[in-house]
Amino acid sequence: MSAVEPEVRNDHDALVASARAHLMRTYPDTDLAFVAGHGSWLVDTAGEEWLDLLSGISVTALGHAHPAVARAVADQAARLVHTSNLFLTAPAVELAGRLAGLAGFADGRVFFAQCGATANEAAIKLARRHGKQQHPDKVRIVTLSGGFHGRTLATLEATGQPAKHAPFAPLAGFVDTVPHDDPAALRAAVGADTCAVLLEVVQGEGGVRPLSPAMLAAAREACDTHGALLIADEVQTGVGRTGTWFAFQQTDVTPDVVTLAKALGNGLPIGACLAHGAAADVFRPGDHATTFGGNPVTAAAALAVLDTIEQEGILADVATRAAQLRMGLADVAARTGGAVREVRGSGLLLGVVLDAPIADDVVAHCRSERVIINAVAPDVLRLAPPLTLTAAEADRALDVLGRAIVAARADRTETA
Ligand SMILES: Cc1ncc(COP(=O)(O)O)c(C=O)c1O
Known part of the structure:
Protein backbone atom coordinates (compact mmCIF):
# COMPACT_ATOMS: atom_id res chain seq x y z
CA MET A 1 0.00 0.00 0.00
CA ASP A 11 5.09 14.66 -11.22
CA HIS A 12 8.48 13.24 -10.26
CA ASP A 13 10.31 14.27 -13.44
CA ALA A 14 8.78 17.74 -13.39
CA LEU A 15 9.83 18.14 -9.76
CA VAL A 16 13.43 17.21 -10.49
CA ALA A 17 13.60 19.43 -13.58
CA SER A 18 12.15 22.35 -11.65
CA ALA A 19 14.59 21.82 -8.76
CA ARG A 20 17.49 21.85 -11.20
CA ALA A 21 16.23 25.08 -12.75
CA HIS A 22 15.26 27.03 -9.64
CA LEU A 23 17.19 25.92 -6.56
CA MET A 24 20.66 27.32 -5.98
CA ARG A 25 23.31 24.68 -6.42
CA THR A 26 24.37 24.54 -2.77
CA TYR A 27 23.59 20.83 -2.38
CA PRO A 28 24.64 17.78 -4.39
CA ASP A 29 22.40 17.13 -7.35
CA THR A 30 19.84 14.39 -6.68
CA ASP A 31 16.71 12.98 -8.24
CA LEU A 32 15.56 11.29 -5.05
CA ALA A 33 12.47 13.03 -3.65
CA PHE A 34 10.31 12.10 -0.69
CA VAL A 35 6.67 12.81 -0.10
CA ALA A 36 5.96 11.20 3.27
CA GLY A 37 7.50 9.40 6.21
CA HIS A 38 6.58 7.30 9.23
CA VAL A 59 17.26 15.58 13.32
CA THR A 60 14.21 13.29 13.29
CA ALA A 61 15.25 11.45 16.43
CA LEU A 62 11.67 10.29 17.10
CA GLY A 63 11.25 9.19 13.51
CA HIS A 64 9.16 10.79 10.79
CA ALA A 65 5.68 12.16 11.37
CA HIS A 66 5.73 11.35 15.06
CA PRO A 67 2.09 11.68 16.22
CA ALA A 68 2.92 13.58 19.44
CA VAL A 69 4.94 16.17 17.54
CA ALA A 70 2.36 16.42 14.75
CA ARG A 71 -0.38 16.94 17.33
CA ALA A 72 1.58 19.58 19.24
CA VAL A 73 2.34 21.49 16.05
CA ALA A 74 -1.25 21.32 14.79
CA ASP A 75 -2.73 22.34 18.17
CA GLN A 76 -0.34 25.25 18.61
CA ALA A 77 -0.69 26.39 14.98
CA ALA A 78 -4.45 26.49 15.41
CA ARG A 79 -4.08 28.62 18.56
CA LEU A 80 -1.15 31.03 18.00
CA VAL A 81 1.75 30.87 15.55
CA HIS A 82 3.80 33.98 16.22
CA THR A 83 4.00 37.07 18.38
CA SER A 84 7.69 38.21 18.17
CA ASN A 85 9.92 38.29 21.21
CA LEU A 86 8.45 41.58 22.37
CA PHE A 87 5.89 39.40 24.16
CA LEU A 88 5.87 36.15 26.12
CA THR A 89 4.37 32.86 24.98
CA ALA A 90 4.07 29.87 27.27
CA PRO A 91 5.76 27.18 25.09
CA ALA A 92 9.08 29.06 24.84
CA VAL A 93 9.14 29.91 28.54
CA GLU A 94 8.32 26.35 29.55
CA LEU A 95 10.90 24.97 27.12
CA ALA A 96 13.65 27.22 28.49
CA GLY A 97 13.00 25.95 32.02
CA ARG A 98 12.89 22.34 30.86
CA LEU A 99 16.20 22.60 28.99
CA ALA A 100 17.95 24.24 31.94
CA GLY A 101 16.63 21.47 34.20
CA LEU A 102 17.73 18.67 31.87
CA ALA A 103 21.22 20.18 31.66
CA GLY A 104 21.37 20.43 35.46
CA PHE A 105 21.81 24.22 35.25
CA ALA A 106 19.81 25.51 38.22
CA ASP A 107 20.42 29.14 37.17
CA GLY A 108 20.32 28.37 33.44
CA ARG A 109 18.94 30.80 30.84
CA VAL A 110 18.16 30.18 27.19
CA PHE A 111 18.27 32.23 23.98
CA PHE A 112 16.24 30.58 21.21
CA ALA A 113 17.54 30.53 17.65
CA GLN A 114 16.39 28.82 14.45
CA CYS A 115 19.16 26.31 13.79
CA GLY A 116 22.61 25.18 14.84
CA ALA A 117 24.52 28.01 13.19
CA THR A 118 22.33 30.69 14.75
CA ALA A 119 22.54 29.01 18.16
CA ASN A 120 26.34 29.09 17.82
CA GLU A 121 26.30 32.71 16.60
CA ALA A 122 24.48 33.59 19.80
CA ALA A 123 27.06 31.67 21.86
CA ILE A 124 29.97 33.39 20.11
CA LYS A 125 28.44 36.85 20.61
CA LEU A 126 27.72 35.98 24.24
CA ALA A 127 31.34 34.90 24.77
CA ARG A 128 32.71 38.06 23.14
CA ARG A 129 30.46 40.24 25.27
CA HIS A 130 31.56 38.30 28.36
CA GLY A 131 35.23 38.63 27.35
CA LYS A 132 34.96 42.35 26.70
CA GLN A 133 33.59 42.85 30.20
CA GLN A 134 37.08 41.79 31.34
CA HIS A 135 39.22 43.38 28.63
CA PRO A 136 38.42 45.14 25.31
CA ASP A 137 40.65 42.71 23.34
CA LYS A 138 39.29 39.52 24.90
CA VAL A 139 37.37 38.44 21.78
CA ARG A 140 39.27 35.51 20.26
CA ILE A 141 37.91 31.98 20.28
CA VAL A 142 39.77 28.68 20.13
CA THR A 143 38.29 25.80 18.14
CA LEU A 144 39.44 22.35 17.08
CA SER A 145 40.48 20.98 13.70
CA GLY A 146 37.74 18.88 12.14
CA GLY A 147 35.06 20.72 14.12
CA PHE A 148 31.87 21.89 12.46
CA HIS A 149 29.80 24.75 13.81
CA GLY A 150 27.77 26.10 10.90
CA ARG A 151 27.89 28.11 7.70
CA THR A 152 27.28 31.71 8.75
CA LEU A 153 30.45 33.79 8.54
CA ALA A 154 31.37 33.53 12.23
CA THR A 155 30.47 29.84 12.56
CA LEU A 156 32.20 29.09 9.26
CA GLU A 157 35.36 30.62 10.63
CA ALA A 158 34.94 28.57 13.80
CA THR A 159 34.60 25.44 11.65
CA GLY A 160 38.06 23.90 11.60
CA GLN A 161 37.92 22.82 7.96
CA PRO A 162 40.05 25.20 5.84
CA ALA A 163 38.61 23.96 2.52
CA LYS A 164 35.24 25.39 3.54
CA HIS A 165 36.82 28.81 4.25
CA ALA A 166 38.70 29.25 0.99
CA PRO A 167 35.84 30.44 -1.29
CA PHE A 168 34.88 33.13 1.25
CA ALA A 169 38.28 34.31 2.49
CA PRO A 170 39.34 36.61 3.99
CA LEU A 171 37.39 35.84 7.15
CA ALA A 172 37.38 38.06 10.23
CA GLY A 173 40.42 36.37 11.81
CA PHE A 174 39.23 35.96 15.38
CA VAL A 175 39.57 32.17 15.58
CA ASP A 176 42.58 30.06 16.58
CA THR A 177 42.25 26.40 15.58
CA VAL A 178 44.26 23.64 17.25
CA PRO A 179 44.50 19.90 16.47
CA HIS A 180 41.53 18.00 17.89
CA ASP A 181 43.63 15.74 20.10
CA ASP A 182 46.48 17.90 21.35
CA PRO A 183 45.84 19.14 24.90
CA ALA A 184 49.20 20.94 25.03
CA ALA A 185 48.43 22.89 21.83
CA LEU A 186 45.03 23.81 23.23
CA ARG A 187 46.54 25.02 26.50
CA ALA A 188 49.09 27.07 24.54
CA ALA A 189 46.42 28.63 22.30
CA VAL A 190 44.17 29.84 25.10
CA GLY A 191 45.40 33.13 26.53
CA ALA A 192 44.36 36.48 27.93
CA ASP A 193 42.68 37.47 24.64
CA THR A 194 40.60 34.25 24.46
CA CYS A 195 36.92 34.69 25.27
CA ALA A 196 35.88 31.06 24.58
CA VAL A 197 36.81 27.56 23.58
CA LEU A 198 34.16 26.16 21.24
CA LEU A 199 34.10 22.40 20.69
CA GLU A 200 31.92 19.35 20.00
CA VAL A 201 32.13 16.59 22.63
CA VAL A 202 31.79 14.16 19.71
CA GLN A 203 32.74 15.77 16.40
CA GLY A 204 29.94 14.87 14.00
CA GLU A 205 30.65 16.22 10.53
CA GLY A 206 34.39 15.89 11.17
CA GLY A 207 34.20 12.09 11.11
CA VAL A 208 32.20 11.07 14.23
CA ARG A 209 35.17 11.52 16.52
CA PRO A 210 34.74 11.60 20.31
CA LEU A 211 37.13 14.02 22.01
CA SER A 212 39.51 12.46 24.49
CA PRO A 213 38.90 13.07 28.20
CA ALA A 214 42.33 14.75 28.30
CA MET A 215 41.28 17.22 25.60
CA LEU A 216 38.05 18.08 27.38
CA ALA A 217 39.85 18.48 30.71
CA ALA A 218 42.46 20.73 29.08
CA ALA A 219 39.73 22.89 27.57
CA ARG A 220 37.95 23.28 30.92
CA GLU A 221 41.16 24.03 32.76
CA ALA A 222 42.40 26.57 30.18
CA CYS A 223 39.05 28.37 30.23
CA ASP A 224 39.08 28.54 34.03
CA THR A 225 42.66 29.81 34.08
CA HIS A 226 41.99 32.60 31.57
CA GLY A 227 38.40 33.59 32.37
CA ALA A 228 37.12 32.22 29.06
CA LEU A 229 33.85 30.34 28.51
CA LEU A 230 33.71 26.70 27.50
CA ILE A 231 31.03 26.31 24.82
CA ALA A 232 29.89 22.76 23.99
CA ASP A 233 28.27 22.62 20.56
CA GLU A 234 25.71 19.86 21.13
CA VAL A 235 23.78 20.65 17.98
CA GLN A 236 24.35 17.10 16.73
CA THR A 237 24.83 15.25 20.02
CA GLY A 238 22.15 16.89 22.17
CA VAL A 239 18.59 15.80 22.95
CA GLY A 240 19.42 12.17 23.62
CA ARG A 241 21.42 11.15 20.55
CA THR A 242 24.27 9.77 22.65
CA GLY A 243 22.02 8.14 25.28
CA THR A 244 22.02 11.04 27.74
CA TRP A 245 20.23 14.36 27.24
CA PHE A 246 23.58 16.00 26.51
CA ALA A 247 26.86 14.31 25.53
CA PHE A 248 28.79 16.34 28.12
CA GLN A 249 26.83 14.47 30.81
CA GLN A 250 28.95 11.39 30.03
CA THR A 251 32.17 13.31 30.70
CA ASP A 252 33.81 14.89 33.75
CA VAL A 253 33.47 18.34 32.24
CA THR A 254 30.61 20.83 32.52
CA PRO A 255 30.54 23.59 29.91
CA ASP A 256 29.41 27.16 30.60
CA VAL A 257 27.35 27.31 27.42
CA VAL A 258 25.65 24.55 25.43
CA THR A 259 24.12 24.94 21.98
CA LEU A 260 21.34 22.77 20.59
CA ALA A 261 19.29 22.48 17.40
CA LYS A 262 18.67 19.51 15.08
CA ALA A 263 16.69 16.96 17.16
CA LEU A 264 15.24 19.58 19.48
CA GLY A 265 12.23 20.13 17.20
CA ASN A 266 12.31 16.70 15.47
CA GLY A 267 12.42 18.63 12.18
CA LEU A 268 10.84 21.91 13.18
CA PRO A 269 13.48 24.65 12.94
CA ILE A 270 14.55 25.56 16.46
CA GLY A 271 17.95 26.11 18.07
CA ALA A 272 18.93 27.05 21.58
CA CYS A 273 21.89 28.63 23.33
CA LEU A 274 21.79 27.56 26.96
CA ALA A 275 24.08 29.14 29.56
CA HIS A 276 24.54 29.04 33.32
CA GLY A 277 26.58 30.86 35.92
CA ALA A 278 28.02 34.24 34.89
CA ALA A 279 27.47 33.35 31.22
CA ALA A 280 23.71 33.28 31.74
CA ASP A 281 23.69 36.92 32.74
CA VAL A 282 25.70 38.51 29.94
CA PHE A 283 23.17 39.71 27.39
CA ARG A 284 21.19 42.89 27.92
CA PRO A 285 18.16 44.06 25.89
CA GLY A 286 19.32 45.01 22.41
CA ASP A 287 22.50 42.90 22.49
CA HIS A 288 21.04 40.04 20.50
CA ALA A 289 17.68 39.19 18.96
CA THR A 290 15.89 37.27 16.27
CA THR A 291 12.34 37.50 14.98
CA PHE A 292 11.47 33.80 14.94
CA GLY A 293 13.48 32.46 17.90
CA GLY A 294 11.28 30.64 20.40
CA ASN A 295 8.32 30.76 18.04
CA PRO A 296 5.46 28.97 19.88
CA VAL A 297 4.94 26.33 17.17
CA THR A 298 8.57 25.24 17.16
CA ALA A 299 8.72 25.43 20.96
CA ALA A 300 5.57 23.29 21.24
CA ALA A 301 7.21 20.73 18.95
CA ALA A 302 10.31 20.72 21.16
CA LEU A 303 8.23 20.23 24.31
CA ALA A 304 6.53 17.27 22.64
CA VAL A 305 9.97 15.86 21.80
CA LEU A 306 11.17 16.15 25.41
CA ASP A 307 7.91 14.69 26.77
CA THR A 308 8.07 11.74 24.38
CA ILE A 309 11.70 10.95 25.17
CA GLU A 310 10.88 11.03 28.87
CA GLN A 311 7.57 9.17 28.77
CA GLU A 312 8.78 6.42 26.43
C1 LIG B 1 27.90 20.22 15.62
C2 LIG B 1 27.15 21.10 14.66
N1 LIG B 1 27.06 22.41 14.91
C3 LIG B 1 26.39 23.24 14.10
C4 LIG B 1 25.78 22.78 12.96
C5 LIG B 1 25.04 23.72 12.06
O1 LIG B 1 23.68 23.50 12.21
P1 LIG B 1 22.64 24.07 11.15
O2 LIG B 1 22.88 23.35 9.87
O3 LIG B 1 21.31 23.79 11.77
O4 LIG B 1 22.91 25.54 11.03
C6 LIG B 1 25.84 21.42 12.65
C7 LIG B 1 25.22 20.89 11.43
O5 LIG B 1 25.49 19.82 10.97
C8 LIG B 1 26.55 20.56 13.53
O6 LIG B 1 26.65 19.24 13.29
Missing part, protein backbone atom coordinates in the same frame (compact mmCIF):
# COMPACT_ATOMS: atom_id res chain seq x y z
CA SER A 2 1.30 3.44 -0.83
CA ALA A 3 0.72 6.77 0.91
CA VAL A 4 1.41 8.60 -2.35
CA GLU A 5 -1.24 10.04 -4.64
CA PRO A 6 -0.83 9.17 -8.35
CA GLU A 7 -0.55 12.86 -9.35
CA VAL A 8 2.49 13.29 -7.09
CA ARG A 9 4.10 10.14 -8.46
CA ASN A 10 3.54 11.30 -12.00
CA GLY A 39 8.89 6.13 11.98
CA SER A 40 12.24 5.08 10.52
CA TRP A 41 10.86 5.08 6.97
CA LEU A 42 10.66 7.61 4.15
CA VAL A 43 8.33 7.24 1.18
CA ASP A 44 9.58 8.38 -2.23
CA THR A 45 7.59 9.75 -5.17
CA ALA A 46 7.12 6.23 -6.55
CA GLY A 47 5.65 5.03 -3.24
CA GLU A 48 8.75 3.02 -2.33
CA GLU A 49 9.83 2.88 1.31
CA TRP A 50 13.37 3.73 2.40
CA LEU A 51 14.97 2.86 5.74
CA ASP A 52 16.37 6.14 7.07
CA LEU A 53 19.56 5.69 9.11
CA LEU A 54 20.47 9.36 8.80
CA SER A 55 17.34 11.01 10.30
CA GLY A 56 17.71 14.15 8.19
CA ILE A 57 21.26 14.46 9.61
CA SER A 58 20.54 13.65 13.26
CA GLY A 313 12.14 5.88 28.16
CA ILE A 314 13.93 6.46 24.88
CA LEU A 315 17.32 7.28 26.41
CA ALA A 316 17.60 3.71 27.69
CA ASP A 317 16.70 2.34 24.23
CA VAL A 318 19.62 4.24 22.69
CA ALA A 319 22.15 2.09 24.55
CA THR A 320 20.35 -1.15 23.60
CA ARG A 321 20.12 -0.29 19.91
CA ALA A 322 23.68 1.07 19.78
CA ALA A 323 24.96 -2.20 21.31
CA GLN A 324 23.05 -4.18 18.68
CA LEU A 325 24.52 -2.10 15.84
CA ARG A 326 28.03 -2.32 17.27
CA MET A 327 27.75 -6.10 17.63
CA GLY A 328 26.48 -6.44 14.07
CA LEU A 329 29.30 -4.27 12.75
CA ALA A 330 31.85 -6.33 14.69
CA ASP A 331 30.39 -9.35 12.93
CA VAL A 332 30.78 -7.61 9.54
CA ALA A 333 34.39 -6.84 10.46
CA ALA A 334 35.02 -10.50 11.32
CA ARG A 335 33.29 -11.83 8.19
CA THR A 336 35.16 -9.47 5.86
CA GLY A 337 38.61 -9.88 7.37
CA GLY A 338 38.67 -6.37 8.75
CA ALA A 339 36.75 -4.22 6.24
CA VAL A 340 35.39 -2.37 9.26
CA ARG A 341 38.42 -1.07 11.07
CA GLU A 342 36.70 0.68 13.95
CA VAL A 343 33.27 1.79 15.13
CA ARG A 344 33.49 5.04 17.05
CA GLY A 345 31.08 7.61 18.39
CA SER A 346 28.57 7.58 21.18
CA GLY A 347 25.05 6.19 21.51
CA LEU A 348 23.31 6.32 18.14
CA LEU A 349 25.86 8.63 16.53
CA LEU A 350 28.21 6.05 15.08
CA GLY A 351 31.17 6.40 12.74
CA VAL A 352 32.02 3.23 10.83
CA VAL A 353 35.68 3.47 9.85
CA LEU A 354 36.46 1.37 6.77
CA ASP A 355 39.82 -0.03 5.72
CA ALA A 356 39.70 1.81 2.38
CA PRO A 357 38.28 5.08 1.00
CA ILE A 358 35.10 3.42 -0.27
CA ALA A 359 32.50 5.17 1.89
CA ASP A 360 30.76 6.89 -1.05
CA ASP A 361 30.53 3.59 -2.87
CA VAL A 362 29.04 1.90 0.22
CA VAL A 363 26.47 4.70 0.46
CA ALA A 364 25.54 4.10 -3.19
CA HIS A 365 25.17 0.35 -2.66
CA CYS A 366 22.95 0.98 0.39
CA ARG A 367 20.82 3.34 -1.68
CA SER A 368 20.35 0.69 -4.31
CA GLU A 369 18.60 -1.27 -1.54
CA ARG A 370 16.73 1.80 -0.32
CA VAL A 371 18.72 2.30 2.87
CA ILE A 372 19.94 5.82 3.65
CA ILE A 373 23.29 6.43 5.31
CA ASN A 374 25.94 9.01 4.53
CA ALA A 375 29.70 9.39 4.46
CA VAL A 376 31.51 11.95 6.62
CA ALA A 377 34.98 11.14 5.25
CA PRO A 378 36.22 9.05 2.31
CA ASP A 379 36.63 6.12 4.71
CA VAL A 380 33.98 6.89 7.36
CA LEU A 381 30.24 6.19 7.26
CA ARG A 382 27.88 7.90 9.67
CA LEU A 383 24.91 6.13 11.20
CA ALA A 384 22.47 8.45 12.97
CA PRO A 385 19.19 6.54 12.87
CA PRO A 386 16.06 7.57 14.72
CA LEU A 387 16.43 6.84 18.43
CA THR A 388 13.23 4.84 17.98
CA LEU A 389 14.82 2.39 15.51
CA THR A 390 13.46 -1.08 16.21
CA ALA A 391 15.54 -4.24 16.63
CA ALA A 392 14.16 -5.61 13.35
CA GLU A 393 15.01 -2.37 11.51
CA ALA A 394 18.54 -2.47 12.94
CA ASP A 395 18.90 -6.07 11.70
CA ARG A 396 17.76 -5.01 8.23
CA ALA A 397 20.23 -2.10 8.30
CA LEU A 398 23.10 -4.38 9.30
CA ASP A 399 22.23 -6.89 6.61
CA VAL A 400 22.21 -4.27 3.84
CA LEU A 401 25.26 -2.44 5.18
CA GLY A 402 27.28 -5.66 5.43
CA ARG A 403 26.50 -6.56 1.83
CA ALA A 404 27.17 -2.99 0.66
CA ILE A 405 30.62 -3.02 2.26
CA VAL A 406 31.45 -6.35 0.61
CA ALA A 407 30.20 -5.08 -2.76
CA ALA A 408 32.10 -1.79 -2.53
CA ARG A 409 35.28 -3.65 -1.68
CA ALA A 410 34.77 -5.94 -4.66
CA ASP A 411 34.24 -2.90 -6.94
CA ARG A 412 37.53 -1.50 -5.70
CA THR A 413 39.39 -4.76 -6.33
CA GLU A 414 37.97 -4.93 -9.85
CA THR A 415 39.01 -1.39 -10.74
CA ALA A 416 42.45 -1.68 -9.09
